[in-house]
Amino acid sequence: MGSTADPSVKEEGRRDDAGRQGGGAQADVWEVFRQEKDGDPMRHAGNIRAPDAELATHYARELYSRRQESVRLWVVPRGAIRDLSDPDLLQPPLDRSFKKPGGYVMRDKLDAARRRVSREGSG
Amino acid sequence: MTATPAERRVTRASAVPDVPAFDTAGLDAPVREALAELLLTMADDEFVLGFWDSEWTGIAPMLEEDVAFSSLAQDELGHARVLYEMLAQLTGGDADAIAFGRPVDGYRHCRLLDHPRTDWAFSVARRWLYDTADAVRLGALRRSSFAPLAEVVAKIRREETYHLMHMDVWLRRLAGGGEEPRRRLEDALAKLWPDALSPFAPLAGEHALLEAGILGQPMAELAERHLAQATATLAGLGIALAGGRVTGSPPSTVDGRDRAVPAESFRWLWNEFTMVHRSEEGATW
Numbered sequence: 284m285g286s287t288a289d290p291s292v293k294e295e296g297r298r299d300d301a302g303r304q305g306g307g308a309q310a311d312v313w314e315v316f317r318q319e320k321d322g323d324p325m326r327h328a329g330n331i332r333a334p335d336a337e338l339a340t341h342y343a344r345e346l347y348s349r350r351q352e353s354v355r356l357w358v359v360p361r362g363a364i365r366d367l368s369d370p371d372l373l374q375p376p377l378d379r380s381f382k383k384p385g386g387y388v389m390r391d392k393l394d395a396a397r398r399r400v401s402r403e404g405s406g
Numbered sequence: 407m408t409a410t411p412a413e414r415r416v417t418r419a420s421a422v423p424d425v426p427a428f429d430t431a432g433l434d435a436p437v438r439e440a441l442a443e444l445l446l447t448m449a450d451d452e453f454v455l456g457f458w459d460s461e462w463t464g465i466a467p468m469l470e471e472d473v474a475f476s477s478l479a480q481d482e483l484g485h486a487r488v489l490y491e492m493l494a495q496l497t498g499g500d501a502d503a504i505a506f507g508r509p510v511d512g513y514r515h516c517r518l519l520d521h522p523r524t525d526w527a528f529s530v531a532r533r534w535l536y537d538t539a540d541a542v543r544l545g546a547l548r549r550s551s552f553a554p555l556a557e558v559v560a561k562i563r564r565e566e567t568y569h570l571m572h573m574d575v576w577l578r579r580l581a582g583g584g585e586e587p588r589r590r591l592e593d594a595l596a597k598l599w600p601d602a603l604s605p606f607a608p609l610a611g612e613h614a615l616l617e618a619g620i621l622g623q624p625m626a627e628l629a630e631r632h633l634a635q636a637t638a639t640l641a642g643l644g645i646a647l648a649g650g651r652v653t654g655s656p657p658s659t660v661d662g663r664d665r666a667v668p669a670e671s672f673r674w675l676w677n678e679f680t681m682v683h684r685s686e687e688g689a690t691w
Binding site: 310331332333334337338341342344345346349 | 468470471473474477568571572575579
């Protein structure tokens, strides 16, 4: 289209993907949480790589609110997160239906209470 | 389909809600002319830097920085858009025509922006020099007697706060990042330093702007302030720009860009950013 490569630009600015990964490999991963509007809970938005906390906040801003889609961000180093996924702790094998409210038969008691209330109200 | 200028203005006015409608009846001709000159130089600075830095899209040092730097570049195009729009309202012109329709030697950006992208350290150094200079210039306009400009400048300054933070991080990272980044940064600063004060090249109508209270301080005074702040920051990083290698040379002409003929690199950039506009003159996109 009539354009030629800028003769005065040295090609050193160009990097291939390997070069870019090299820079990123020194970076830590940060988990980002965002609040969409005031009063909403903080929800996990995704993660970014950044070499320090300052750039992590900048990159969080760029990736999760540059189009004004958040009112608050939390940026957490992944290493600071305590991961718990042990099935013995989270999904124990024995039946524990007795721990759920569904284990109590409430329906009949509720029906009786409603009948009593409506009787008293009309009487 | 070509819209008449009147139709186009209606569409565009709604597309740029940040430009307040204003009446120029209270401005006499010399003030109006000087204001137009100020708006054009500022808009061209933002526009040209925005295009230079968008050259990093896809090739910045890491993906997150790629997004960040591209976003900063887009912000500058956004600032240019507001300023061109204001200029168009002032002069009865069309913002697109001003932005894309001028010949290559019709642009008024400062000499600092007449360098190509070069390497990452160079782009960081240039943007740091420009952003810190621009902050000083915007500061001199925030209490402008021309209320629509003060209003727009207040919004631009809020965005520039983040730009300054980001460039400050990168300046410090490169300065303390080991032998090669440090050397590249110093080389870039040395190359750019003679142009560091060019954003403050005096304007032909500067006196009228000062008298009308549109511009708070003379450009020469702003240049001094910027020079003091920039050298203090660099000295804090152990970068001595004195010693003959780097000096603040005052701008010598009053055309706002301190250079009669654009550098070859700007001709290339102009060719790039006007390509679509030139492909179908007068088209409504």
